[in-house]
Amino acid sequence: xxxxxxxxxxxxxxxxxxxxxxxxxxxxxxxxxxxxxxxxxxxxxxxxxxxxxxxxxxxxxxxxxxxxxxxxxxxxxxxxxxxxxxxxxxxxxxxxxxxxxxxxxxxxxxxxxxxxxxxxxxxxxxxxxxxxxxxxxxxxxxxxxxxxxxxxxxxxxxxxx
Amino acid sequence: xxxxxxxxxxxxxxxxxxxxxxxxxxxxxxxxxxxxxxxxxxxxxxxxxxxxxxxxxxxxxxxxxxxxxxxxxxxxxxxxxxxxxxxxxxxxxxxxxxxxxxxxxxxxxxxxxxxxxxxxxxxxxxxxxxxxxxxxxxxxxxxxxxxxxxxxxxxxxxxxxxxxxxxxxxxxxxxxxxxxxxxxxxxxxxxxxxxxxxxxxxxxxxxxxxxxxxxxxxxxxxxxxxxxxxxxxxxxxxxxxxxxxxxxxxxxxxxxxxxxxxxxxxxxxxxxxxxxxxxxxxxxxxxxxxxxxxxxxxxxxxxxxxxxxxxxxxxxxxx
Numbered sequence: 001x002x003x004x005x006x007x008x009x010x011x012x013x014x015x016x017x018x019x020x021x022x023x024x025x026x027x028x029x030x031x032x033x034x035x036x037x038x039x040x041x042x043x044x045x046x047x048x049x050x051x052x053x054x055x056x057x058x059x060x061x062x063x064x065x066x067x068x069x070x071x072x073x074x075x076x077x078x079x080x081x082x083x084x085x086x087x088x089x090x091x092x093x094x095x096x097x098x099x100x101x102x103x104x105x106x107x108x109x110x111x112x113x114x115x116x117x118x119x120x121x122x123x124x125x126x127x128x129x130x131x132x133x134x135x136x137x138x139x140x141x142x143x144x145x146x147x148x149x150x151x152x153x154x155x156x157x158x159x160x161x
Numbered sequence: 162x163x164x165x166x167x168x169x170x171x172x173x174x175x176x177x178x179x180x181x182x183x184x185x186x187x188x189x190x191x192x193x194x195x196x197x198x199x200x201x202x203x204x205x206x207x208x209x210x211x212x213x214x215x216x217x218x219x220x221x222x223x224x225x226x227x228x229x230x231x232x233x234x235x236x237x238x239x240x241x242x243x244x245x246x247x248x249x250x251x252x253x254x255x256x257x258x259x260x261x262x263x264x265x266x267x268x269x270x271x272x273x274x275x276x277x278x279x280x281x282x283x284x285x286x287x288x289x290x291x292x293x294x295x296x297x298x299x300x301x302x303x304x305x306x307x308x309x310x311x312x313x314x315x316x317x318x319x320x321x322x323x324x325x326x327x328x329x330x331x332x333x334x335x336x337x338x339x340x341x342x343x344x345x346x347x348x349x350x351x352x353x354x355x356x357x358x359x360x361x362x363x364x365x366x367x368x369x370x371x372x373x374x375x376x377x378x379x380x381x382x383x384x385x386x387x388x389x390x391x392x393x394x395x396x397x398x399x400x401x402x403x404x405x406x407x408x409x410x411x412x413x414x415x416x417x418x419x420x421x422x423x424x425x426x427x428x429x430x431x432x433x434x435x436x437x438x439x440x441x442x443x444x445x446x447x448x449x450x451x452x453x454x455x456x457x458x459x460x461x462x463x464x465x466x467x468x469x470x471x472x473x474x475x476x477x478x479x480x
Contacts, residue, residue: 005186008181008186008189012181012185012186013179013180013181015181016179016180016181017172017173017176017179020176020179021172021176026179029179030185033181033185034185034188034189034192037186037189037193038189038192038193038196041189041190041193042193042196042197062473065470065473066477086175086176086177086178086179097164098164098171098174098175099175101164101165101168101171102171102172102175105168111425111427111470116165116168120165120166120168120169121168121169121172122169123169133469134457134458134469135458135467135469136429136467138429139427139429139467142427143427148165151165
């Protein structure tokens, strides 16, 4: 197995799921995942050991952001209120609460969605996210805190879109 | 909200059916191979096209200026490119020395790289005589005088913001009121039409000068103001210039970028984070310009605002 294949094996599913969680569109998420790994293969960036996943997610989120902002895509394809979950076939216990939270996170404005996904889903610390996104730690902390509050509002029946 | 801490498990369960497959890996390898092939073709053609274009330019210049205005050395001092017209036969193959010299490309005349020139840093803010820049402070908002334009038309004046109650060379020590170190006491300070909160205007030594909202003495935004309140609406923007990056002179694109900035910028602090040598100059439909000092991912004038998204989009827009 080549180094590239090893990275794909380890991280492609995470890249795909984060992209899907962000965009809510499976085809677009697969496109993003493909873009990210094509870029890895063709640009051959020098990635420090242990930083590979952070690089892949950073590129993926940049691409997601671009897609989200594309006016046509935003209006017509993305941002649909029907964010369908794709549970594993053997997962029969789909709890309402879990579904509600997943959907609520998807409804957050992109800035908040990104940091929530990186922190709570992918397990990155504030300083790591700040480095990945090239932003001050204070901004990340503030977005996390505000994101949680917005999430509460959505879960209590409000809307952020 | 108790579940947010367990998002990793929840998301893995709820998205468990979504996996990167070997089929996707195959598609990625295929797409990468195609991309490499395209890049290789571009590498071959680009220099050839550049040389061709340079030759056309040389010939064009000669045609415009005439032979007598272009001194030619009968024996070129540098390497001559031999050229032959396709299918032209012997006649076309033999060129006179002067003709060959015309087709020669002088050293340094071809450069491969970005086609558009990148704008250098420009500073529109006027400098003061003393340690403090020329300013006027009204209702807790400070405006700094701009050196461009040197004066504005009266038709751009909006409502009166008040009259200068104190002229002082130490405005930071003032205790309130409308204060200036450049506008005389008793002069009226006006808003600029459609730009209340962002720009002001007042007579300075008989000339109507324009001022831009800035941070001063630890103060920046007032109350619930947002970035738009201290700058302008996206619809007012017609151009943008980011030093070392480029100029967007398509109004629609500039407005889109401004909207991204206004939508995504988050307030950092009242201070200016960088005294850097990069600026963002915003051209507006009233002919006036606003300047923001650019940091790593921040813009500053009235407070510092972080917005990496804006810079990413600006670069994309330049491509």
